[in-house]
Amino acid sequence: MSVRATLSRLRRGEAPGAEALAAFAEGLAEGTVSDAQAGAFAMGVCHTSLGSSGRAALTRAMRDGGEVLHWDLPGPVVDKHSTGGVGDCVSLVLAPALAACGAYVPMISGRGLGxxxxxxxxxxxxxxxxxxxxxxxxxxxxxxxxxAIVGATADIAPADRRLYAVRDVTGTVESLDLIVASILAKKLAEGPEALVLDVKTGSGAFMADETAARALAAALVETGQANGVMTSAILTDMSQPAATSAGNALEVIAAMEALTEPDGRAALRLVALTKALGGELLALGGLAVDAEDGAERIGRALGSGAAAETFGRMVQAQGGPGDFPDRWRDRLPAAPVVAELRADRPGVVARIDTRALGEAVVELGGGRLREDDRIDPTVGISHLVSLGMVVGEGQPLARVHAADGPSAERAAAQVAGAIRFTPGPVTPPALIQETLR
Structure with missing residues (x-):
């Protein structure tokens, strides 16, 4: 079927078949489909769902339009993908913990946006x-x-690179079918045997609405399994940051604290999330009896120092300092200004606008609104209070790390405005909400 015929079917409200979707993905990868046609396709899919079989076909075609990795290793090849959040540095803890348990993790990741x-x-x-x-x-x-944790090369899912750029400027980013195909085309190109999706919901999530997040999780699981990969999804809470820090060097510090001091308060949520995702992957990969057994194995890898040692070897193999596990505090850059934000009244932390915290980090220079924005790795927020915490007047709420005093003051005001208090007790949402298999 020609590109024009495929677009005509979408305009009539008819989902294209697998062959038409494969031909369209091939045209995207090879450049024979124009940007205008790609935009029309994206808009058409927004109005006419491809359905479960169409999602699987488009994902498979986008994966196979580029390089697909093949492995011959003595253990399972596994990976996870997160739909994005604030203070979410779990990949830095999870990848070496899984490796320390006998899995192999070729994690292809991305850069932040928004x-x-x-x-x-x-x-x-x-x-x-x-x-x-x-x-x-x-x-x-x-x-x-x-x-190893790397970026995607131009040879990995080139059709997705074309389509994603068009979606961004045509207002079609939120299409369920296109989100699923975009995520899984790249992840399945890694050649994994098992994949877990960390689908976040709450104020800091890409999809804050729980119903929409659950629909995405179900579609990802169905599409991954339809393409021959053992896939599950875990709905996790992002009504507060995954770590107590947000900002690039600060999140590396949070990850190292989880790897070296997994029982510390600062690492509690991060370690719990790592154990849940890692336990599910070890079970899917046959290295654990079930997810609970897998979580215990991940916990032992963290507690013994084996995961931290593996992280250090990964850092060295990828060009970083060979002594990073021992001297990470000295090796990471620090912001010139650190301001402490204190409570102006007593109370219990009832709500955190996590998206607002992420936006504060971006305004400090720690994130990007456009692909070509430069990032200051030192800025961000650390030592953040958590939901349900009892805070007295004058007690610390967070530390703001900034390039200068005015930036610190503006960010402190944003952080203060993002935290709400109540006089009574608060029960935070469960970190792990649901597992879809």
């Missing part, structure tokens, strides 16, 4: 750390270390 942070931006705060490499080097590092 209020959510990106894994590659966090790792860029580590001096010398390289995230750009070709497939053969990625496979070599994963084979030797057990994990």
């Amino acid at each position: 209020h959510t942070g990106g894994t590659l931006d966090k790792l860029a705060a580590i001096p010398g750390f390289r995230t750009e490499m070709q497939a053969d080097e990625l496979q070599s590092i994963v084979g030797r270390v057990g994990c």
Whole structure:
């Protein structure tokens, strides 16, 4: 079927078949489909759902239009994907923890855009750390270390790169079908045996609405499984940051605290999330009896220091300092101004506008609104209070890390406005809300 015929079917409200979707994805990858046609396709899919079989076909075609990795390793190849949030540095803890348990993790990640942070931006705060490499080097590092975290090359799902850019300027980013195909085309190109999706809901999530997040999770699981990968999704809470910090170097610090002091208060949510996601992956990959057993194994890898040691070997293999696990506090850059925000009255933390916190980090220079924005790795928020915490007048609520005094003052006002108090007790939402398999 021609591109024009495919677009005509969508205009009439008819979902294209698998062959038509494959041909369209091939045209995107090869450049024979124009930007105008890509935009018309994206708008058409927004109005006419592809359905479960169409989503699976489009995802498969977008994956197969580029390089697909193949592995010959003595353990399962697994990965996770998060739909994005604030203070979400779990990948930095999860990848080495999984590797320490015998899994292999070729994690292809992205950069942040808008209020959510990106894994590659966090790792860029580590001096010398390289995230750009070709497939053969990625496979070599994963084979030797057990994990690597890199960016996608131009050869991975090129159709998605074309379509994503068009979606951004045509107001079609929120199409369920296109979100699923975009996420999974890149993840399935890694060649994993098992995949877990961390689908977030709450004030800091990409999809704050719980019903929409659950629909996305179900579609991701169905599409992954239809393409031959053991897939599950976990709905997790993003009504407060995953870590007590937000900002690139600050989140590396949070990850290192989780790797080296997993029982500390600052690491509680991060470690709990790591254990839930890692436990599910170990079970899917056959390295644990079930998710509960897998979570216990992840906990032992953190508590023994094996995960921290693996993270250090990954950092060194990807160009970072060889002594990073021992001297990470000295190796990370710091902001010149640190201002402490204190409570002006006593109360219990009842609500945190997590999106507003992410936007404050962006305004400090720690995120980007456009792809070409430069990032200051040192700025952000740390030592943030959590939901349900009892705070006395004058007690710290957070620390703001900034390039200068005026920036710190503006960010402190934003952070203060994002935190709401109540006189009575508060029960925070459960971090792990539901698992879809």
